[in-house]
Amino acid sequence: MAKDKLPVTPAIRLLRQHKVPFNGHLYAYEEKGGTAASSRELGVPEHQVIKTLIMEDEKGSPLVVLMHGDRQVSTKELARLIGVKTISPCPPDTANRHSGYLVGGTSPFGTRRAMPVYVERTILDLPKIYLNGGKRGFLVEMEPHWLLSLLQARPVEVSIA
Secondary structure, eight states: OOGGGSOOOHHHHHHHHTTOOOEEEEOOOOTTOHHHHHHHHHTSOGGGEEEEEEEEETTOOEEEEEEETTOEEOHHHHHHHHTOSOEEEOOHHHHHHHHSSOTTSOOSSSOSSOOOEEEEGGGGGSSOEEEEEEETTEEEEEOTHHHHHHHOOEEEOOEEO
C-alpha cells in the first residue's frame, strides 16, 4: 500500500519522523472483534497481532501494556514486577483521554500523554508484528525492536494463555 494512502495519525507521523520502516494495512473494522477479527482480515497469526492496552495503577497513573492478541495480561504479576499494589484496565473513556485514540484504534506510538510502556518479552522474538496505527481498522506491520528503541518499552513476562 502506498504510504500516501494511509491515514495520517499521530502514530504514523512519529514513525515517519523517526524513519521507521513499516507497512500499513487497512481492514474492515469489526466492533468488539478484537485481534481475532484483525488477524483473520489480514491473514496473519493472532499471536503476531499486538494489543495496545491502557491500564492504570491504584493511584490512577496510566501505563501501556503490549500483549500478543491471543494472550491475556496477568495484572497481578505486572503490579508485582513494577512495584505497585494493583493494575487494572482503564474504562474506555479514560483510556481514550490518556492515549488520545479511540479504544479499538489505540496505538502505543504518538500517545497524547507520555506513559511507561511494558511489552511482553516474547513479542520481541517475532520477526514481524502488527499493531494499531492509531485508527480503527488500521494496523502497521513492523519489526518489534522498534518498541524498545522508540518507546523505551520495558520487557516483562506477564502473559496468560
